[in-house]
Amino acid sequence: MQRHKGRRVLITGAGNGIGAATARFFAGEGARLYLIDSDAEALAAGLAGLPGGTEALSRAASVTDEVAMAAAADEMAAAFGGIDAVVNSAGVVVVEPALEARTDTFRKVLDVNLVGTWIVCQAAARHMARAGSGSIVNISSVYGFQGAPNRTAYCASKGGVVNLTNSLAVEWGPLGIRVNSVAPTGTRTPMVQDLIDRGIYDVDAVSRRTPLRRIAEPEEIAAACGFLVSDEARMTTGHHLGVDGGWLANGFLTAPSAAV
Numbered sequence: 443m444q445r446h447k448g449r450r451v452l453i454t455g456a457g458n459g460i461g462a463a464t465a466r467f468f469a470g471e472g473a474r475l476y477l478i479d480s481d482a483e484a485l486a487a488g489l490a491g492l493p494g495g496t497e498a499l500s501r502a503a504s505v506t507d508e509v510a511m512a513a514a515a516d517e518m519a520a521a522f523g524g525i526d527a528v529v530n531s532a533g534v535v536v537v538e539p540a541l542e543a544r545t546d547t548f549r550k551v552l553d554v555n556l557v558g559t560w561i562v563c564q565a566a567a568r569h570m571a572r573a574g575s576g577s578i579v580n581i582s583s584v585y586g587f588q589g590a591p592n593r594t595a596y597c598a599s600k601g602g603v604v605n606l607t608n609s610l611a612v613e614w615g616p617l618g619i620r621v622n623s624v625a626p627t628g629t630r631t632p633m634v635q636d637l638i639d640r641g642i643y644d645v646d647a648v649s650r651r652t653p654l655r656r657i658a659e660p661e662e663i664a665a666a667c668g669f670l671v672s673d674e675a676r677m678t679t680g681h682h683l684g685v686d687g688g689w690l691a692n693g694f695l696t697a698p699s700a701a702v
């Protein structure tokens with residue numbers, strides 16, 4: 443399918459996990475890409491994973507660097523003639539008890555996940571506003587809607603991303619810019635693999651509570667981003683698309699079996 447042929451898409455956190463899968467997804471549909479990641483090695487691997495012939499520029503920089511993000515948006519607009527879409531996937535997680543958490547750690551999580559998302563939204567939207575069109579997808583999380591133990595900063599940051607998305611959708615709708623989020627459940631990426639390796643993420647327990655009985659694959663999150671960016675979603679803004687196997691719908695401790 444070439445639904446995104448020629449579309450100019452900026453993706454952050456593109457070196458790993460959901461961002462890298464999203465880059466592969468859009469490249470497979472003919473998009474022109476601008477990839478950003480703070481980890482230069484990961485970024486190079488993300489670029490190397492794209493299908494041959496993909497038109498892609500990149501920048502190794504942090505989304506928290508306002509000057510670098512403005513320069514990236516300007517460079518992309520100059521090279522491609524504009525920016526059609528953004529997927530904000532750069533993010534970090536810290537797992538620690540709230541009574542012991544350090545304020546500078548809390549600030550760092552907020553800085554990357556929320557302030558960084560805001561910085562990239564604004565840098566890209568300045569170009570989109572001139573064109574009178576654009577689509578932004580912020581990767582939030584089921585934890586943008588729920589609390590969770592030992593993830594205070596993460597949950598606060600993702601709740602912030604949800605309401606940042608709402609606010610920008612309202613303010614920028616009249617400018618032709620749509621702003622939505624995708625809210626994944628646990629997804630098989632290096633971020634989650636690291637938690638699994640440290641014994642603080644239990645795939646079986648999460649799967650048992652999930653009506654579809656498993657965690658997500660990064661390609662499934664990428665496909666949701668593809669839909670929200672596409673023309674098929676042209677009337678959708680300020681929406682949060684759960685890709686969570688029914689996690690948020692389930693108020694029960696485990697997912698009831700179909701037989702009960």
Ligand SMILES: NC(=O)c1ccc[n+]([C@@H]2O[C@H](COP(=O)([O-])OP(=O)(O)OC[C@H]3O[C@@H](n4cnc5c(N)ncnc54)[C@H](O)[C@@H]3O)[C@@H](O)[C@H]2O)c1
Nearest residue numbers: 455457458459460480504505532533583628629631632633
């Ligand atoms: N994996 C999950 O279970 C899950 C669930 C819900 C939401 N999310 C969110 O999805 C997004 C992607 O997560 P993932 O699982 O792919 O993580 P990941 O760690 O596998 O990949 C994240 C990428 O972001 C980059 N990054 C981190 N800080 C950055 C910064 N300051 N500037 C630029 N790049 C930076 C990292 O280098 C990495 O390449 C995150 O926002 C995360 O919170 C993930």
